[in-house]
Amino acid sequence: MRFLMVEDSEDLAQSVAERLRLDGHAVDRAGSLSEAEDCLSAAPYDLILLDLSLPDGDGRDFLTRQRRARHDVPIIVMTARAAVSDRVDVLDLGADDYLTKPFDFAELEARCRAVLRRRGGASETVQRFAGFTFNPLTAQLVIAGEPRELRNRELRLLEILLAAPDRIFSKAQLCDRLFSYAESVSDNAIEVYVARLRKKLEGSGAHIDTVRGLGYRLTSA
Incomplete structure (x- = not known):
């Protein structure tokens, strides 16, 4: 955030x-x-x-x-x-x-x-979506009973996407939400974090789709 x-x-x-x-x-x-x-x-x-x-x-x-x-x-x-x-x-x-x-x-x-x-309209900390549970306090993602630790940027990226499933976020929008003015960000930074998060979500029913020319969105199978 x-x-x-x-x-x-x-x-x-x-x-x-x-x-x-x-x-x-x-x-x-x-x-x-x-x-x-x-x-x-x-x-x-x-x-x-x-x-x-x-x-x-x-x-x-x-x-x-x-x-x-x-x-x-x-x-x-x-x-x-x-x-x-x-x-x-x-x-x-x-x-x-x-x-x-x-x-x-x-x-x-x-x-x-x-x-x-x-x-976000949530009263509970733990969130559930498409076969996984996510706890931002412990930075833990659980899929089929298996805990998967998230690094800071992966955690914040998942929070952003999970707050609005099916909404398309451009690279620029994600950069604005994930990085401050003081941080130097390369063009492929978002691609790197999206790729890492995709691996962490494997085995669940959730996918991060690339919408060509527009950006990324979190969807369920």
Whole structure:
């Protein structure tokens, strides 16, 4: 998944980004509201982590603009403001969750997973499709009782495809979801990860089809 972190503290942003990247997420950082707007105009995001106190304004204004424009990207507010009134305020403005600084990285990761599950309409962590079960928390794919471990990019690629079976994703769309601006990506990177995931899915009823000239889609036999 691709995250946008709107945070002016470079140290905190780097620490959070490093932790999320270990889970296979791509993370872009914006140090101000204007930078955040530029990022959103250039790429799609699965989740936004938003500080409230930023050099060029209040994160609540950014949140309000996103929701008035009917942009439904999940937003988790991260702030040192701990008053109940502050939490109620941002939740009423349309935030999906609220995390008070300082926070534990494990809690942040859990809240990200919960928000993304709700967005996908899933209440359970384990997903089932075409003869396999998939648990993103353990990075484990199980086919016919046999567990198969997924590497980070393979895991995130499967999450993307599994969220919309039969939908065609272009290489550009998959690159946007899997890699951040800071990462150098070769033309065949997506082909490599698709090939690896196809091998992991062998023995199930799921297939990753190549739609010539368009991209890839996850289908069931």
